[in-house]
Amino acid sequence: MPDTLKTLIAAVDAADSSARLLEAVQDLANAADVGAVPTLIAALSYNNPGAAVAAVDGLIKIGEPAVPALLDQLDRHNYTARAWAIRALAGIGDPRGLTTLLGAATADFAMSVRRAAARGLGTLKWPQFPADELEMAQAEALDALLFVCDDEEWVVRYAAVTGLQALAAAIWHRQPDWRTPILAKLDQLGTQDPIWAVRARVWWAQQQLQQLPEPPTSVGAEPIHEVIANWRSTLENLYRRKSQERPLPEGDPRRFRDLAASMTVPLPEA
Amino acid sequence: MPEQLFDHDNNDSMTSDSLTVEQAIANLQGEDLGLRVYAAWWLGRFRVDEPLAIDILIQALDDEADRTEAGGYPLRRNAARALGKLGDRRAVPALIQALSCSDFYVREAAAQSLERLGDPSGIPALLALLQDQIPGTLPAPEPPYLVQPYDAILEALGTLQAGAAVPLIVPFLQHEIPRIQYAAARALYQLTPDPLEASQYGDRLVAALAGDELQLRRAALADLGAIGYLAAAEPIAQTLAENSLKLIALKGLLETQIQQRQSPGLNEGAIRVMALMDELL
Numbered sequence: 001m002p003d004t005l006k007t008l009i010a011a012v013d014a015a016d017s018s019a020r021l022l023e024a025v026q027d028l029a030n031a032a033d034v035g036a037v038p039t040l041i042a043a044l045s046y047n048n049p050g051a052a053v054a055a056v057d058g059l060i061k062i063g064e065p066a067v068p069a070l071l072d073q074l075d076r077h078n079y080t081a082r083a084w085a086i087r088a089l090a091g092i093g094d095p096r097g098l099t100t101l102l103g104a105a106t107a108d109f110a111m112s113v114r115r116a117a118a119r120g121l122g123t124l125k126w127p128q129f130p131a132d133e134l135e136m137a138q139a140e141a142l143d144a145l146l147f148v149c150d151d152e153e154w155v156v157r158y159a160a161v162t163g164l165q166a167l168a169a170a171i172w173h174r175q176p177d178w179r180t181p182i183l184a185k186l187d188q189l190g191t192q193d194p195i196w197a198v199r200a201r202v203w204w205a206q207q208q209l210q211q212l213p214e215p216p217t218s219v220g221a222e223p224i225h226e227v228i229a230n231w232r233s234t235l236e237n238l239y240r241r242k243s244q245e246r247p248l249p250e251g252d253p254r255r256f257r258d259l260a261a262s263m264t265v266p267l268p269e270a
Numbered sequence: 271m272p273e274q275l276f277d278h279d280n281n282d283s284m285t286s287d288s289l290t291v292e293q294a295i296a297n298l299q300g301e302d303l304g305l306r307v308y309a310a311w312w313l314g315r316f317r318v319d320e321p322l323a324i325d326i327l328i329q330a331l332d333d334e335a336d337r338t339e340a341g342g343y344p345l346r347r348n349a350a351r352a353l354g355k356l357g358d359r360r361a362v363p364a365l366i367q368a369l370s371c372s373d374f375y376v377r378e379a380a381a382q383s384l385e386r387l388g389d390p391s392g393i394p395a396l397l398a399l400l401q402d403q404i405p406g407t408l409p410a411p412e413p414p415y416l417v418q419p420y421d422a423i424l425e426a427l428g429t430l431q432a433g434a435a436v437p438l439i440v441p442f443l444q445h446e447i448p449r450i451q452y453a454a455a456r457a458l459y460q461l462t463p464d465p466l467e468a469s470q471y472g473d474r475l476v477a478a479l480a481g482d483e484l485q486l487r488r489a490a491l492a493d494l495g496a497i498g499y500l501a502a503a504e505p506i507a508q509t510l511a512e513n514s515l516k517l518i519a520l521k522g523l524l525e526t527q528i529q530q531r532q533s534p535g536l537n538e539g540a541i542r543v544m545a546l547m548d549e550l551l
Binding site: 049111115118196207 | 484510512513514521524527528529535551
């Protein structure tokens with residue numbers, strides 16, 4: 001490990017204030033060195049939003065070499081850190097992140113995780129998928145995004161609309177049959193969503209899809225071939241669990257049925 | 271932990287099943303003080319706006335049975351909060367009355383609920399409270415022992431378009447507590463018709479986004495979202511705070527842009543805000 005990287009990592013470890021931590025993480029992120037990945041991932045769980053933003057930027061800059069560690073260390077106990085890690089995966093757009101993003105968008109209990117994953121499902125780097133897997137991958141992403149468009153949280157629906165728009169742009173000419181379900185879902189949200197911000201985002205997506213140029217220009221990067229050996233089976237498992245997996249949300253009245261009958265202590269309003 | 275709060279306590283669209291609604295209404299009329307105060311919260315939380323629920327909650331604003339050691343009225347507090355969420359203006363006279371309660375937190379909840387109900391008939395009582403002219407109102411029981419819930423009162427006066435309140439609000443821009451300064455700026459922004467003149471108040475809140483304390487930056491985000499100040503869009507996106515809170519603030523800006531148009535459609539400001547929101551998802 002070069003000395004400069006050691007120094008940068010030591011500065012993160014030594015930071016004793018929120019401002020110093022932010023500065024040290026920014027410096028480390030700017031180095032964009034793969035040796036910084038473990039420290040940057042650790043910075044996602046320091047409960048310091050500024051440092052987390054800088055760490056995500058750094059991980060995205062490092063790109064594909066950061067993906068295995070991100071997937072491996074997705075912190076299942078701290079959903080704030082998980083949301084940041086999903087943001088990094090979404091920003092990198094590496095095909096190996098697909099199954100994680102599908103699971104997170106459709107089934108994670110934390111809305112900040114679903115939100116980041118829904119956005120990421122639209123912005124995966126499709127040209128990097130192996131040619132024989134691309135259609136299936138995009139079909140899965142589409143299926144998941146249409147599902148997430150009905151999330152109970154406005155911000156997740158908003159994110160799903162951005163993902164759907166990006167995916168639609170990617171498949172517009174290759175999969176003209178898919179336009180119908182996409183446009184139908186956008187039409188439904190754009191006229192019926194109870195949250196005006198979601199409708200507005202739909203209108204903007206509709207505008208941009210109408211302006212898509214013809215014909216398609218797809219300049220592909222090199223596909224990554226080791227991508228997803230066990231990908232199909234992962235997907236099958238994921239979708240089998242998908243509908244049962246998400247627990248009752250906090251505050252769901254079904255959770256309160258027993259509680260309400262038995263409570264003797266007042267519950268303060270959060 | 272605001273992330274947690276917004277993750278779990280924002281399911282406003284959720285409905286409750288009838289068995290539990292009946293149970294809550296029954297509990298609110300029962301003997302058990304714990305079940306009563308919980309039922310009052312629950313009815314607001316799940317937006318149970320049945321006339322019977324409203325009636326019982328209004329009655330609960332006069333409750334004398336449920337008292338804390340310090341003399342507070344827990345049931346009244348929860349009932350006042352719930353009535354704001356249920357959107358029935360029949361509650362307005364009782365909430366105005368509750369502004370005279372000795373319990374600081376009942377007055378705070380009543381001011382917030384009068385704001386939510388959007389009924390200007392509460393303005394004279396809010397002005398009297400702002401000037402500490404209502405006898406028998408005790409200060410907050412903990413530091414800094416505020417005399418009145420000034421931030422809630424100021425925010426209500428702004429939302430209710432109490433134009434005559436402006437001279438009384440201006441001094442609060444210098445209040446020692448930043449949160450109250452922000453509430454004054456927010457209200458003055460809403461009460462100043464000339465956009466150029468109003469922008470000085472919006473800019474005060476924008477300046478607060480760069481403050482040292484995360485709690486205060488979060489408060490300024492919420493205030494800017496509430497007033498929908500478009501010039502704050504980029505500073506909001508760059509604030510050192512949780513993306514969830516920045517997105518909620520930008521949603522306020524976006525919806526203000528949409529409402530300013532008479533027909534459905536997007537203006538330049540709306541698109542500018544959405545471009546920023548996309549980057550925060």
